[in-house]
Amino acid sequence: MKQLKFLFLLALGLSLVACDDYLDINTNPNQPENPGDLDLLLADMTATTAYNLVGGGNWSRYGAQWMQHIANNTTAPSNDTYRVNTSDCNNEWAFSSYASVLINAKKMIELGEEVGQEHHVGVAKILMAHNYALLTDWWGDIPFTEALLRENNGKPAFDDQSTVYEGIQQILDEGIAALGKESPISIGGGDLLLGGDPAAWIRFAYALKARYYMRLTNAPGADDQNLSNLALAALDKAMTSPAEEARFEYNDDPGQEAPWNQWVAKFANTMQMSNFFVSKLQGLNDPRLPIMADVNGTDGIYLGHANGGVPTQTLAEISNIGAYYLDADLDIPMMTYVEQLFIKAEAQWRTSQTAEAATTYELAIRTHMEQLSGNGEFETVITSSEIDDYLAANPLTELGDLIEQKYIAGFLLSSFEAYNDFRRTGFPDDLQPAQNADYNQIPTRMIYTDTEVNNNAANVPAGVTLTSKVWWDGD
Numbered sequence: 001m002k003q004l005k006f007l008f009l010l011a012l013g014l015s016l017v018a019c020d021d022y023l024d025i026n027t028n029p030n031q032p033e034n035p036g037d038l039d040l041l042l043a044d045m046t047a048t049t050a051y052n053l054v055g056g057g058n059w060s061r062y063g064a065q066w067m068q069h070i071a072n073n074t075t076a077p078s079n080d081t082y083r084v085n086t087s088d089c090n091n092e093w094a095f096s097s098y099a100s101v102l103i104n105a106k107k108m109i110e111l112g113e114e115v116g117q118e119h120h121v122g123v124a125k126i127l128m129a130h131n132y133a134l135l136t137d138w139w140g141d142i143p144f145t146e147a148l149l150r151e152n153n154g155k156p157a158f159d160d161q162s163t164v165y166e167g168i169q170q171i172l173d174e175g176i177a178a179l180g181k182e183s184p185i186s187i188g189g190g191d192l193l194l195g196g197d198p199a200a201w202i203r204f205a206y207a208l209k210a211r212y213y214m215r216l217t218n219a220p221g222a223d224d225q226n227l228s229n230l231a232l233a234a235l236d237k238a239m240t241s242p243a244e245e246a247r248f249e250y251n252d253d254p255g256q257e258a259p260w261n262q263w264v265a266k267f268a269n270t271m272q273m274s275n276f277f278v279s280k281l282q283g284l285n286d287p288r289l290p291i292m293a294d295v296n297g298t299d300g301i302y303l304g305h306a307n308g309g310v311p312t313q314t315l316a317e318i319s320n321i322g323a324y325y326l327d328a329d330l331d332i333p334m335m336t337y338v339e340q341l342f343i344k345a346e347a348q349w350r351t352s353q354t355a356e357a358a359t360t361y362e363l364a365i366r367t368h369m370e371q372l373s374g375n376g377e378f379e380t381v382i383t384s385s386e387i388d389d390y391l392a393a394n395p396l397t398e399l400g401d402l403i404e405q406k407y408i409a410g411f412l413l414s415s416f417e418a419y420n421d422f423r424r425t426g427f428p429d430d431l432q433p434a435q436n437a438d439y440n441q442i443p444t445r446m447i448y449t450d451t452e453v454n455n456n457a458a459n460v461p462a463g464v465t466l467t468s469k470v471w472w473d474g475d
Contacts, residue, residue, distance in 0.1 A: 039190025050248035055259025063415035125175030140470035252328035275304035291376025308434030403427035
């Protein structure tokens with residue numbers, strides 16, 4: 001299994017170097033037309049999605065910086081200050097999604113349906129829906145109904161985001177249905193996330209359905225009560241504990257380290273703790289601080305760097321990201337059970353189930369602290385009494401409390417979700433734009449890539465900037 005992971009991560013790294021060679025989103029010259037082993041396709045899809053979702057791609061990197069979980073302790077301009085070019089996310093648009101995971105998912109669905117390998121079809125559809133959601137949450141309108149036709153349509157039309165979201169829910173339903181059928185061939189070693197367990201994939205799919213229902217609570221014309229009830233119904237069939245998370249296992253062998261470790265340790269050692277995040281944890285007397293951050297190397301204190309601020313302190317004087325989060329063999333979840341609990345709490349809150357929401361909110365915080373207990377600097381143990389005190393000091397009184405605690409728990413492992421929540425709800429409401437930034441507000445979307453602009457200009461929406469809004473961002 002570890003050798004298989006290494007091969008796919010190595011292939012991933014080589015492909016990242018050559019990603020600019022893709023001419024459009026529907027063509028992948030390196031993809032064989034008739035792969036015989038669906039597990040090989042599945043291994044590539046799971047490895048690519050996991051690597052780019054958390055730490056290896058700009059979804060999580062930009063999310064962590066723009067949400068000020070971390071800061072770049074270097075002179076502006078940088079991603080910290082919203083200096084983004086049209087080439088910066090070519091990897092996410094072309095390689096990571098359209099010409100990789102999505103085209104492979106389409107191929108796996110076609111081949112799997114031909115031979116009745118329903119479980120492979122189901123997993124492919126769930127990964128397809130997940131990757132379409134990443135794309136549309138980042139870019140808004142995207143190719144959907146005409147995507148993945150390759151040589152039959154190299155210039156696909158863009159669908160509006162509401163259409164894409166309807167399609168995402170439909171694809172998830174189709175994936176769940178396929179996984180509920182008999183399959184002559186079980187999923188094998190290619191499933192690097194859930195070990196080929198159909199029931200586990202179904203639970204993951206329902207958790208995603210709940211996430212995407214709640215994403216639309218502030219969309220134009222949205223009925224947040226109905227969406228919340230749909231989310232709660234989905235959550236009844238989703239994960240029941242952290243043990244059921246879809247996790248990608250990394251290790252400390254060269255080339256197989258976890259993505260945050262690879263990026264920060266090897267390429268971006270100026271990425272340190274954000275002053276905003278450190279100060280927030282200090283203000284809450286949050287016992288997770290010694291796990292999320294290390295003390296600095298000069299005074300033995302926790303000190304962050306102001307995002308976009310002029311560097312006035314050396315790297316040694318600023319706290320590094322906590323060793324636990326930079327562990328080379330940290331298993332990375334596709335979606336945490338803690339996030340699922342916060343989704344449930346929000347849905348309960350929006351449907352006036354305030355007592356139930358408070359209980360779920362407290363369970364989410366308690367679960368996260370218990371997961372972190374015994375990790376981090378000094379192998380920090382968070383005691384039950386510390387958790388009780390924290391919960392008593394931070395009760396659920398409004399939606400902002402819930403989203404802020406979700407933001408804290410999402411540190412690095414769910415930074416892109418924190419960014420989506422911020423756009424959707426405006427919380428944390430004390431988050432301010434970076435200093436010396438190119439814009440006087442935190443970006444509200446990603447600009448379209450030159451990969452697509454250069455090859456499909458007639459269909460790419462015009463006039464889009466980093467401060468334009470995606471459809472579901474109704475404020």
